[in-house]
Amino acid sequence: MNASAATILVVDDEPQIRKFLRISLSAGGYKVLEAGTGEEGLAQAALGRPDLVVLDLGLPDKDGQDVLRELREWSQVPVLVLSVRASESEKVLALDSGANDYVTKPFGIQEFLARIRVLLRQGASGETQEAVVAVGPLSVDFSYRRVLLDGEEVSLTRKEYAVLSTLARHIGRVVTQQQLLKDIWGPTHTEDTHYLRVVVGHLRQKLADDPATPRFIVTEAGVGYRLREA
Incomplete structure (x- = not known):
């Protein structure tokens, strides 16, 4: 450069x-x-x-x-x-x-x-991932660790933010349950899928995201989750 x-x-x-x-x-x-x-x-x-x-x-x-x-x-x-x-x-x-x-x-x-x-x-390209990922009215700001829905900040626990930010970093792609559990809970918890289900359930409540017709978080049955692209 x-x-x-x-x-x-x-x-x-x-x-x-x-x-x-x-x-x-x-x-x-x-x-x-x-x-x-x-x-x-x-x-x-x-x-x-x-x-x-x-x-x-x-x-x-x-x-x-x-x-x-x-x-x-x-x-x-x-x-x-x-x-x-x-x-x-x-x-x-x-x-x-x-x-x-x-x-x-x-x-x-x-x-x-x-x-x-x-x-x-x-590292001549100096490339960085976008600091903010937006899906319609939902935005995830990685630099400030902040989530906004319709312009209002959503209060998330550390685990809820970790799950959502991981999905946002791989927007449009499926992230497996095992990968989420390994990255967020640790390598000894890759079979504890109930932890993940509870956190995703809370996330959906806070984001007013109906699992039957999701705007944001899509369940790929038996595999994992993905965040919809705008």
């Missing part, structure tokens, strides 16, 4: 680090976005559509590992973690959660810029 066409989001609560990176990255021809909190970083990632994210782990509102996991629910943008946490366990956790590279502070700017260039070459 041409550096001049690349946008980099820096999520770090230290103004001096953000300033240093802004100057260094701008000098390299990159456009720079900044965020000082995890929530602001997720919003900037959704709205600014960066080609790469530089993410600190020690953020004031939420841990950077949690920010990374939330980002990976809807985006595959390359992420370079930049943190004072140097333990092997922190690095492994970040990489397992979806980070593409890990640099510890203090760091050398030339090596840092080289790693940026490598990640931009590897």
Whole structure:
């Protein structure tokens, strides 16, 4: 990717680090976005559509590992973690959660810029899934973990949101019961289909979705569920 066409989001609560990176990255021809909190970083990632994210782990509102996991629910943008946490366990956790590279502070700017260039070459498309999926009056906003029906926010439990957001990420395609149970409840619960039936039942009630003539969630008997396309 041409550096001049690349946008980099820096999520770090230290103004001096953000300033240093802004100057260094701008000098390299990159456009720079900044965020000082995890929530602001997720919003900037959704709205600014960066080609790469530089993410600190020690953020004031939420841990950077949690920010990374939330980002990976809807985006595959390359992420370079930049943190004072140097333990092997922190690095492994970040990489397992979806980070593409890990640099510890203090760091050398030339090596840092080289790693940026490598990640931009590897993920040159910078593609992300849409931050919001809409099916008629229903919308699922992955960046804010928010569900709206006819413009009104719907209050969902963590499991209800997890099921709906998984279906939304695979809109129009069947997601098997076993896959939903494995991803949301864990690999030891792939046969506990009653858990899933209860959650889907509650979802349908909250979305005013009649299972006999569903507007949103369609049951594929004996297989799983799918979210209708608009």
